[in-house]
Amino acid sequence: MEILRVENLDFTYPDSKTKVIDDISFSVNEGEFIVVMGESGCGKTTLLKCLKKEIAPHGEKSGNIIFSGKNIEEMEQRESAASIGYVLQRPELQIVTDKVYHEMAFGLENLGLSVEEMRLKVGEMASYFGLDKVYRSDTDTLSGGQKQLLNLASIMVMSPKLLLLDEPTSQLDPIAASEFIATLQKINRELGTTIIIVEHRLEELFSVADKVMVMDSGKLLMNNAPKTVATKLKGHKMFAAAPTAVRIYQSLDVNCECPINVREGRNFLQTHFGGEKIRKSSIGNVRENIIENEKQGEKDVKSELELQICENKANTKKETSIKPGAKLVLQDIWFRYEKHTPDVLRGVNLTINEGEIFAILGGNGSGKTTTLNVALGLLNPYKGKVIINGKPIGKYKSAKLYKNNLSVLPQDPQTLFTEKTVELDLMQAIDISGEAVKKVHKEVEKEVEKTEIATTKLSQVQINKISQQLGIKHLLQKHPYDLSGGEQQKVALAKILLRNPKVILLDEPTKGIDSCAKEELSSIIKELSKSGITVVMVTHDVEFCAITADRCGLFFDGNIMSVTTPTKFFNVNNFYTTAASRMSRDIFDGCVTVNDVVNACVNNLQ
Amino acid sequence: MKVFENYHPIVLFIYFISVLVIAMFETNPVILGLTLLGGVLFALLLVEKKRFVKDLVMILPFMLLVALTNPLFSHNGVTPLFFLNGNAVTLEAILYGIDIAAMIMAVIYWFKCYQEVFGSDKFLYLFGKIIPKVALVISMTLRFIPLLRRQYKKIADAQKCLGMYEDKSIIDKAKVVMKNVSILITWSLENSVDTSMSMKARGYGIKGRTNYHNFKIHKMDKILLIITLLMDVTVFTGMITGNTTFWFYPEITAIKTTLLAFTSYLAHAVLSFTPFIIELKENLKWKYYVWKI
Numbered sequence: 001m002e003i004l005r006v007e008n009l010d011f012t013y014p015d016s017k018t019k020v021i022d023d024i025s026f027s028v029n030e031g032e033f034i035v036v037m038g039e040s041g042c043g044k045t046t047l048l049k050c051l052k053k054e055i056a057p058h059g060e061k062s063g064n065i066i067f068s069g070k071n072i073e074e075m076e077q078r079e080s081a082a083s084i085g086y087v088l089q090r091p092e093l094q095i096v097t098d099k100v101y102h103e104m105a106f107g108l109e110n111l112g113l114s115v116e117e118m119r120l121k122v123g124e125m126a127s128y129f130g131l132d133k134v135y136r137s138d139t140d141t142l143s144g145g146q147k148q149l150l151n152l153a154s155i156m157v158m159s160p161k162l163l164l165l166d167e168p169t170s171q172l173d174p175i176a177a178s179e180f181i182a183t184l185q186k187i188n189r190e191l192g193t194t195i196i197i198v199e200h201r202l203e204e205l206f207s208v209a210d211k212v213m214v215m216d217s218g219k220l221l222m223n224n225a226p227k228t229v230a231t232k233l234k235g236h237k238m239f240a241a242a243p244t245a246v247r248i249y250q251s252l253d254v255n256c257e258c259p260i261n262v263r264e265g266r267n268f269l270q271t272h273f274g275g276e277k278i279r280k281s282s283i284g285n286v287r288e289n290i291i292e293n294e295k296q297g298e299k300d301v302k303s304e305l306e307l308q309i310c311e312n313k314a315n316t317k318k319e320t321s322i323k324p325g326a327k328l329v330l331q332d333i334w335f336r337y338e339k340h341t342p343d344v345l346r347g348v349n350l351t352i353n354e355g356e357i358f359a360i361l362g363g364n365g366s367g368k369t370t371t372l373n374v375a376l377g378l379l380n381p382y383k384g385k386v387i388i389n390g391k392p393i394g395k396y397k398s399a400k401l402y403k404n405n406l407s408v409l410p411q412d413p414q415t416l417f418t419e420k421t422v423e424l425d426l427m428q429a430i431d432i433s434g435e436a437v438k439k440v441h442k443e444v445e446k447e448v449e450k451t452e453i454a455t456t457k458l459s460q461v462q463i464n465k466i467s468q469q470l471g472i473k474h475l476l477q478k479h480p481y482d483l484s485g486g487e488q489q490k491v492a493l494a495k496i497l498l499r500n501p502k503v504i505l506l507d508e509p510t511k512g513i514d515s516c517a518k519e520e521l522s523s524i525i526k527e528l529s530k531s532g533i534t535v536v537m538v539t540h541d542v543e544f545c546a547i548t549a550d551r552c553g554l555f556f557d558g559n560i561m562s563v564t565t566p567t568k569f570f571n572v573n574n575f576y577t578t579a580a581s582r583m584s585r586d587i588f589d590g591c592v593t594v595n596d597v598v599n600a601c602v603n604n605l606q
Numbered sequence: 607m608k609v610f611e612n613y614h615p616i617v618l619f620i621y622f623i624s625v626l627v628i629a630m631f632e633t634n635p636v637i638l639g640l641t642l643l644g645g646v647l648f649a650l651l652l653v654e655k656k657r658f659v660k661d662l663v664m665i666l667p668f669m670l671l672v673a674l675t676n677p678l679f680s681h682n683g684v685t686p687l688f689f690l691n692g693n694a695v696t697l698e699a700i701l702y703g704i705d706i707a708a709m710i711m712a713v714i715y716w717f718k719c720y721q722e723v724f725g726s727d728k729f730l731y732l733f734g735k736i737i738p739k740v741a742l743v744i745s746m747t748l749r750f751i752p753l754l755r756r757q758y759k760k761i762a763d764a765q766k767c768l769g770m771y772e773d774k775s776i777i778d779k780a781k782v783v784m785k786n787v788s789i790l791i792t793w794s795l796e797n798s799v800d801t802s803m804s805m806k807a808r809g810y811g812i813k814g815r816t817n818y819h820n821f822k823i824h825k826m827d828k829i830l831l832i833i834t835l836l837m838d839v840t841v842f843t844g845m846i847t848g849n850t851t852f853w854f855y856p857e858i859t860a861i862k863t864t865l866l867a868f869t870s871y872l873a874h875a876v877l878s879f880t881p882f883i884i885e886l887k888e889n890l891k892w893k894y895y896v897w898k899i
Contacts, residue, residue, distance in 0.1 A: 054806040081809025093797050094804035098748035099727060105818035107808035118818045136820075140752040155808065378763050402769025414796075415757075415764035418789055429768065481796045499768060 003162060003194050004028040004051070009063035011046060020046045020059075022218035028196065030161075033188045035205045035226075036198045037238055038215035040484035040514050044198045047215070048164050051196070052086050067162070078111055085160035089167045089512070091147035095139045100131060103139055104154045111158065121157045129153040129183065143364070145176025149183065156187065163187070165197040170485070170512040173364050173540045177201060181208065200514040203579055206230065206243045207261040214238055230258045241515040244543075244579035244594055251598040265583040273601045274587055326390075327503050327534040328352040333374055333384035344370050345381065346558030352503075357525060357535045359545040359566075361576065362555030368538040369411075371555070372505055375536070376408055377401055389502060407501035411508045413492035417480035422472070422491050423463065425480055429498040430459045466494045470524060486517025493524070504528070506537035510544045522548045546570055546578045546592045567592050608652060608723070609888040610881045614827040615728040621830065622720050624838045625877060629712045632845065634852040636861060637874050638708050644878025645715035651885045652722040665714060669707040676703030682855040702854040719881070727820070734817040741817065754794060761789050830880070837877040844870025 004027065011021035020043040028034060038044045050056050051065060053072050065072045072080065088094050097103045101122060108118045126132045129149050134142060142150060148168055155163070165184070169177035185208050187193050199205055206212065212229040214222040214236070221236075222229050230246040233239050239247065245265030249258050252272075259268040329352070335345040344367045352358045362368045373379040375386055377393045386393040388406055396405075410416065419425040467473045470490045475483060480491060489509065496504065506525075510518050518541075525548055529535055539545055545552055546566045553563040554576065562569065570577040570592045574585075577592075584591040588600040610618075629641045650658055676699055678690070683698030726748055734741030762782075765771070771782045844850040849867040853859045861867075 052807060054809070055803045077812050078809065081807070081812065086803075086807040088800055088804060090797075090800060092753065093800035095749060096801060096805055097742075097745045099745075101820060102727075102745060102818060106805075106810075109816050109818050110809035110812050112812070112814035112816050114816065115818060118816075119820075122818070138752075139749060151804075158808070373763075376763075376767055378766070399769040399772055402767050406767075407769075408764070408767045410760065410764040410767075412760060412764075414793055415761045415789070416768065417792075418785065429770065481792075496768070499770075 001030045002027055003030040003068055005064075005066040006051075007064040007066070009047075009050065009065065010061065011043075011050060011057075012060040013057065014059050016059075019218050021050065024063075024218075024220045026213065026220060026223050028162075028194060030194055031188070031192045032194055032210045033185070033208060034194075034196045034211045034213060035202065035209040036196065036213045036215060037200065037202060037241060038198075039237055039516060040486060042215045043218045044215050045166055048086075048166050048196065048198055051162075051164055052084050053080050055086065081107070082111060082158045083161045085155035085158065085163045087148075087151050087155060087163070087165045087168050090171055091144055091151055092171075094151045095147060098138055098140070100134050100137050100139055100142070100150060101126070103150060104131075104157055106154060107158045121159075125153050125157045129156070143176070145172050145179060148172060148176070148180055152180075152183065152187075156191075156193075160193065162194045162196070165195070165199075167199055167512075168197070169199065169201055174542075175363070178204060181205065184208075200241055202241055203243045204261075206246070207264075226260055227258050230260055237516060240519055244583060247594045248580070248583070248597050248601075251594070252601050262579055262582050265579075266585075266587070269584060269587050269597075269601070273604050325353045326351050327354050327356075327388070328375060328536060329385075329387040330371070330375065331385040331387065333371075333381045333386070335370060335374055335379060335381040335384075343558055345374065348374075348384070348559055350553070350560055350563075352534060352536055354534055355529050355532050357529045357548060357550045358537070359549035359552040360536070360538045360555050360560065361540070361542065361545060361552055362538075366555045367558055368555045369507060371560075372408070372507055372536075372538050375505060376406065402499070404500045404502070406503050406505070407496040407499050408505040409489075409492055409496055409507065409509060411511060413488045414481065416492045416495055417488075420479060421477055422480055422483075423476040425491070426463045426466070426476075426495055426498060427459050429495045430462055462498065466497055469527070470494050470497075471520070484513075484517075485511075486513040486520070489513055489517065489521065490524070493521075497528075501533065503534045503536070506535065506539075508539055508541075509537055510539060510541045518544055542570065542576065542578050543580075543593075546580075608885070610648075610652075610885055611723040611725070613830055614821050614823050615724070615731050617823075617827045617831045617834070618723060618728065619732060621834045621881075622716065622724075624834055625716055626713060628838075628841055628874065628877075629709060629716065632850065633705055633709070633854070634850045634861075635705055635708075636871050637841075637850060638705060638712060640871070640875050640878045642708050642712040642715070644875075644882060645712050645719060647879070647882045648719050648885065649715050649722075651882065651889065652719055661718070665711060669711050672710060673700070673703040673707040676700070676706060684857050698854050698856070698858055701858065705854065731817075731819045731821060734819070738815060738817055754790065757793060758786065758790050761786050761793070765789070833880060834877065837873040840873035841870050841877065844873075 006027070007025050009021055009024045010019055012019050022043075024047065036044050036047070046057060050061065051067075051072070053075065067075065067084065072084075095103055096106055104122045104126060105118050108121060113121075126135050129152070131146070131150060131153055134146065139147070139150065148171075152168075163184075169180050172180060181204050184195060184197070188195050188208075197205070206226045209226050211223060212226045213220060214229060214233070216236070216238075222232060224232075230242060230249075233242055233246065234250045239250070242250075243260055245259040245261060245268070248265065249268060254268075254272055256268070256272070259265040328350075330348050330350040333345050333348040334343060336343045348371060350371075360368050360371065370379065374381050375388075377386070377396075388396075388401070393401065417425055419428055463476075464473075467476060470493060472487065472490050472494060475487055475491065480488065483491065509521060509525075513521070522544060525535055525537075529550075537545075537549070549566050551563060552566050552569050553560040554569070554573075555561075562572070567590055570581045571590050573581075580594050580597050581592050584597045584600070588597065591597045591600050613621075625641065625644075628637065632638065653661070677695045680699045680702070681694050681696060683694075683696030685697040686694035687697055687700075688695055726744075730741045730745055733744070765782065765786055771785070772778045841850075844866055847866060849862055849864055850870050851859070852861065
């Protein structure tokens with residue numbers, strides 16, 4: 001039975017000429033699970049908001065939206081609030097009240113139910129979502145994943161028929177995200193709730209969805225079963241967002257049904273490329289050698305061994321034994337937050353070399369971010385030493401540590417923005433008397449005189465340079481808060497790069513950004529590393545780590561374990577690894593990225 | 607283990623109000639003594655031992671000060687003990703000072719117990735009945751204070767790591783704080799859109815909003831309410847009929863020994879020690895159950 005029908009929907013924001021939604025028509029049957037994909041700014045969020053009367057954006061709208069046989073404009077307030085639920089992107093900001101039970105009851109309170117009715121519904125939903133243990137807790141004490149589950153639960157108590165979700169897992173770590181999607185699937189299967197979800201993390205959603213809609217600049221490009229969409233997606237920008245199996249299938253010219261998850265992908269590889277002879281060809285090692293040669297030149301072929309030795313030396317706590325190339329050294333760091341709480345860091349040893357991209361992976365609360373804050377001098381370990389650029393961190397005086405030396409890109413880029421436009425914001429970051437300006441100064445000295453106008457000009461030159469490098473030129477006149485997640489990330493990166501750092505620390509750089517932005521970010525980071533900047537990142541994102549990092553380590557039990565190259569690292573891991581690695585395990589050796597698998601297959605065919 | 611807090615907010619509120627009203631309007635040393643003892647014993651069970659001692663060390667000198675100040679400034683009374691700078695220090699004034707100190711201490715301790723027992727949810731329930739909108743605002747405030755505090759820390763760290771601001775003098779530091787607060791305000795204004803959307807999406811603004819709570823009236827609530835009201839009536843009867851009246855000036859009156867006076871004292875003892883007894887009984891019961899396991 002049809003539950004929702006959209007007829008020729010057009011939408012234009014005020015003071016804008018282009019249509020955000022351009023003649024979209026589709027229909028949704030009851031109980032369907034629909035995934036909407038599209039680039040940032042393609043209008044998918046606007047479309048979702050238009051479907052819910054209470055939060056529909058202001059602007060010029062034409063066309064009809066029919067929900068259960070009734071135009072949503074004519075729906076009664078109470079009915080509309082209860083029967084269409086909406087979950088937003090950031091879990092933190094949707095929570096209204098201080099207690100979990102109160103939050104769950106909030107919608108029912110608005111509908112004016114009696115306390116007895118509410119108690120029954122809230123209790124039922126709390127146990128369905130596994131929130132019964134935190135029922136009386138403060139909402140602020142929940143983890144990110146629990147918060148988003150609470151948001152979902154506090155909508156499900158109103159028993160909606162249609163659930164709209166706008167990138168609900170983008171702020172969650174992979175484990176919490178999988179859990180959330182599993183819960184959605186459970187709701188869909190067990191309660192028959194119709195679900196429309198906008199998302200850019202699609203690895204799992206493709207096999208859950210009944211239909212996938214692809215949007216491109218306000219138009220509905222495709223609206224079909226996942227497999228059909230998967231076969232048509234090649235060549236489109238959104239191809240990068242498709243599940244690993246789809247991308248591998250599409251890069252190979254094989255005539256069969258398109259696999260959409262790891263299991264089907266394995267079957268696919270086994271039937272078409274399996275066999276003993278290829279397996280041994282060990283593609284990964286070849287790739288690894290290429291990378292190492294490219295990156296460090298011939299002298300560092302033995303780097304693995306040398307690093308090992310270096311780390312051992314670091315253990316002996318002799319400053320003199322530090323390798324000259326080491327930019328950031330952590331020596332036997334022990335840290336705890338309070339006197340009587342357990343240790344978070346338990347003797348962390350780490351040496352990071354110049355121009356290296358190092359990734360620290362690990363679960364939530366394993367101490368990754370704590371390590372980062374210790375390296376930044378924001379937290380003081382009770383034992384151990386942090387050495388930055390050959391100098392112990394304590395020897396730097398106040399702000400000196402962060403000048404032309406060490407910078408961090410925080411998890412939330414919004415914490416960096418201070419000004420009205422991106423340009424002013426970047427301008428503010430330029431240190432007039434700093435090293436970088438002097439350098440630029442020398443370059444343009446002949447043309448410009450050393451006057452005050454010259455200084456602004458110099459800043460302009462620098463901003464131009466950096467915005468060209470990061471591709472943010474078109475954003476300079478916008479307000480930083482008006483940008484998409486990926487754009488904000490790039491502007492924030494530009495801002496810290498203007499501080500002319502030698503070492504950059506990145507805290508979850510891929511949080512909340514789409515796959516296109518991820519690829520861009522990866523190449524930017526590689527560029528930076530080529531120009532001699534050392535990059536250390538803390539991340540959950542194994543796929544991103546596999547294509548970006550030179551070395552990575554797993555954080556577990558207060559310590560960094562198994563520091564090695566991504567290829568080796570992900571090959572050893574069974575669960576904590578990329579989808580490509582899980583797919584090709586036991587079929588090919590040492591394949592970690594989509595390209596590895598594709599190369600292996602192609603080699604195999606020859 | 608706290609048991610007394612499991613009672614219904616309305617019952618608890620009536621109970622605390624009656625104890626506090628009696629403590630504040632009665633100067634009779636017997637009644638005040640009972641109130642003080644009941645409050646201190648109850649606090650002993652509620653508050654952590656370490657904190658209890660710490661509080662006591664803080665409060666006692668202050669009370670001593672109150673007790674000693676009165677005879678220095680008030681020279682009423684008929685029994686001069688000695689003369690200070692030509693002014694009589696009287697027995698009555700000293701005893702009255704002690705009485706006042708005991709009263710203040712009793713009120714402090716009962717408020718302490720109130721704080722331990724009366725969580726924000728109970729407070730909100732009571733006031734939500736009277737003014738629903740205010741209750742929601744308080745609940746939202748309680749939710750956003752920790753959120754903003756956390757965000758401020760993030761902003762301060764991020765700005766510090768940009769290394770643009772010196773932090774040598776107080777003026778520098780103040781400038782940094784101002785900047786950070788301004789970022790925090792922008793952030794919260796920009797992002798409150800999400801919160802309001804989430805509220806609207808769940809139907810906020812529809813007429814006829816109700817208030818959810820987790821409280822039910824049980825048998826034990828009724829019993830406590832009846833006890834409280836009965837004891838209140840008895841004590842007030844004693845007070846109004848003048849049976850518990852007590853004067854310090856000009857001469858200390860004798861404590862009355864009429865039947866009604868005694869009944870009033872007894873009733874007040876029951877009122878003051880009820881929470882202590884309930885708490886103690888349940889604690890012992892609990893220990894017994896644990897021991898049985």
